[in-house]
Amino acid sequence: MQELLLNQSATASPIAGTTPFPLLSREGVRAYRRALFQKKVLDQCASSPFPGTLVLRDAEKQSNFIKDFWTHPETMRIMCEAMGVPLDVIMPTEIGHTNIQVEGATVSDMTKNLNIEPTAEKVELTVEERAYDPLKDVSTIIPWHYDSYPYVCVLMLSETEGMIGGETYIKKGDGTAKKVEGPRIGHAVMLQGGEVEHLAARAKGVKERISTITSYRSGVPTVYDSSYMTNVRPYANLNSLYPEWTQYRLRKLRDEITHYLNKVEKEPELALDQVALEKLVTEQADYLQRTSRQMIAPKEHRRILKAYGSAAYYDAPKIWRTVQSLPEFGEFASSADKNRVWMPESVYWMDLKSSNEAIRLGRPLKATMGNFIWDKERQYYMGDELLRQGLNELFLDWLGTSGLWDIYHKLA
Structure with a gap:
């Protein structure tokens, strides 16, 4: 970070x-792809949230291989060692989230082009494509964003020799990439x-x-968990996601309270530290509230996405x-x-x-992108x-009700 x-x-x-760093052998890659491209996985888990992109979610519920691979103690040891901190898998639905860039206009077309054996076939590129600059490309496979969860492991299951693009760019503190x-x-x-x-x-030339991606949070009590579900709600099965989200968040809450209880049991005088206790109560109440707020009712979620896209x-x-x-x-928003x-x-x-009161007092707020300061x-x-x-x-629903969406939409 520094x-x-x-x-x-x-x-x-x-x-x-x-x-x-190496994680799977060639045989391991083929075994993983074999598990991933089973008919039941493709039938139950495939969707296309962006043009030219196929996404597989919840594959661990259809494949014991994928679940066991990511949760195996040796895999977890490697992940923790790589980042230098204890990590926990965020929740089952975020095990082995897979992004696939393959030819095809529909989910059906794209799944038909998937094979267990990684293809080394290249695609002839034009001069313009060879000069590809992902920082100027509006069709980047995933535009500038923050992830929904603190840590991710990205595992490559394709041949990359001859590939142009396909990298990840991080925005530095000075705005450069x-x-x-x-x-x-x-x-x-x-x-x-x-x-x-x-x-x-976006990868070109292949x-x-x-x-395939698995997400993690810190396994250390007292460490802030910045997770939220904004990025995943539009293409996740909310009936599967929400119960897992609730359970993982309550486990985190339990760990925080247990950690504090263990300290007080060892040093009873800490119970007299009202400032520390108030901090615990405030932080955990806020965490529990944010847990609930992220769970938009599926019916409302579908209605709004249908209306606005x-x-x-x-x-x-x-x-x-x-x-x-x-x-x-100003006039429309205020009204x-x-x-x-x-x-x-x-x-x-x-x-x-509450936020307006915090702003009045000059206090930062928690947001999906970290601390939020109103300036x-x-x-x-x-x-x-x-x-x-x-x-x-x-x-978007508020914007539509306020009348601002209609004005914006006419301009767009």
């Missing part, structure tokens, strides 16, 4: 990312993706690019920046909040009130509050 000119927040590791060497087949890299802004460049969902912060430049912005035209009985109005002269609106919490679908 070398990248980034401030280390309350996380357990000073490491932003690793260089590639640092290229992270991409792993070759059977190799992996680890990234503190919840703390560093990064993009995944028939396929398959990478997944592209607007992921573009929500950019849309908000544009909306703020509209002449009508919407003053009259509570959007979900008037919602708990989010209490959140807005604008204008009023803090519900739109700001919902984006702070990573509730992009509710933000």
